Amino acid sequence: MEYEYAxxxxxxxVDRLTAAAQLAIQAEFSxxxxxxxxxxxxxTRQVMLRRRLVNQPQPGLSY
Numbered sequence: 001m002e003y004e005y006a007x008x009x010x011x012x013x014v015d016r017l018t019a020a021a022q023l024a025i026q027a028e029f030s031x032x033x034x035x036x037x038x039x040x041x042x043x044t045r046q047v048m049l050r051r052r053l054v055n056q057p058q059p060g061l062s063y
Contacts, residue, residue: 002053003050003052004050005050007049010022011044013043032051033049
């Protein structure tokens with residue numbers, strides 16, 4: 001299977017519940033799934049989202 005990936009960087013002032021809610025919305029409406037999360041010492045998170053490639057256009061990420 002082929003996937004497209006979207007890296008996101010969440011600042012340290014975004015708490016865990018808010019980040020989870022944002023990612024859940026992206027998963028629900030745009031078909032993204034969580035591939036990886038890295039938490040850094042300064043509190044920022046690097047999130048990698050992925051979704052399957054399909055021939056039909058799909059909505060992009062909304063920030």
